[in-house]
Amino acid sequence: MRICLLPVFCSLALLAAPLAAQEMPKPGPEHQRLAKEVGTWDAVVESVGMDGKPEKSKGENVTTAMSGFWIVDSFAGSFAGAPFLGHGVLGYDQVKKKYVQSWVDSMSPILMVFEGSFDKDGKVLTMTGTGPSAGGKPVAMRTVTTWKDDNTKVFELFEAGPDGKEMRMLTITYTRRAGRAAATRTPSRSCSRAVSAGRTRTRPSPGTAGGASRRPRRVIRTRGEKPRPADGSVNERRGRML
DSSP, X not given: OOXXXXXXXXXXXXXXXXXXXXXXXXXXXXXXXXXXXXXXXXXXXEEEOTTSOEEEEEEEEEEEEETXXXXXXXXXXXXXXXXXXXXXXXEEETTTTEEEEEEEETTEEEEEEEEEEEOTTSOEEEEEEEEEOTTSOEEEEEEEEEEEETTEEEEEEEEEOTTSOEEEEEEEEEEEOSOGGGGGTOOOHHHHHHHHHHXXXXXXOTTOBTTBOOOOOOEEOOTTSOOEEOOSXXXXXXXXXX
């Protein structure tokens, strides 16, 4: 029994036509504004410790771009003497007309979500949201990122205190490390040559020394003579003929 698949293919083509006619979204100027964030940044962290005392530490943040719509932050440092890791995603929501951000880190199981906008000069990004307090309860938070110049920015985190008044809990000063290519994790040319050389290296075959092939010596016998090794001489060829 033969089944005609032509109607099926025609139906799929009709369904795909409206999708193909729709124009795919493209990054706008708000997304392009985030491109300057890409790079590797050295961080100096000033925070309030678990005991309420101020403490200072250092860290590193690597920011990479994704599809032109988003930037992804990977932060590594320390807090209260313990390793600290954090990951954030920042982009612009064309429906809300706001910048949106999510954040997770190694100190909390709670996903933090923020949204906000730049000032008219495009140098200060203010975002609001909720996050866990020192006691683990959700509290209102506000973040302010101020660009001092193209290679320096200051991040501040504020949250509501026990009395309801806002207080600054964290300040991070970021300094761009020389060479934005560090964020792309692209191997250097010399490293690529070393990898290529390693891939083309071959192992010596079993039974060889230094990769040189050794063929077993043949022994031939002629009439009335004792066996002797083959040496490729005229006498060898005579022995083969006898």
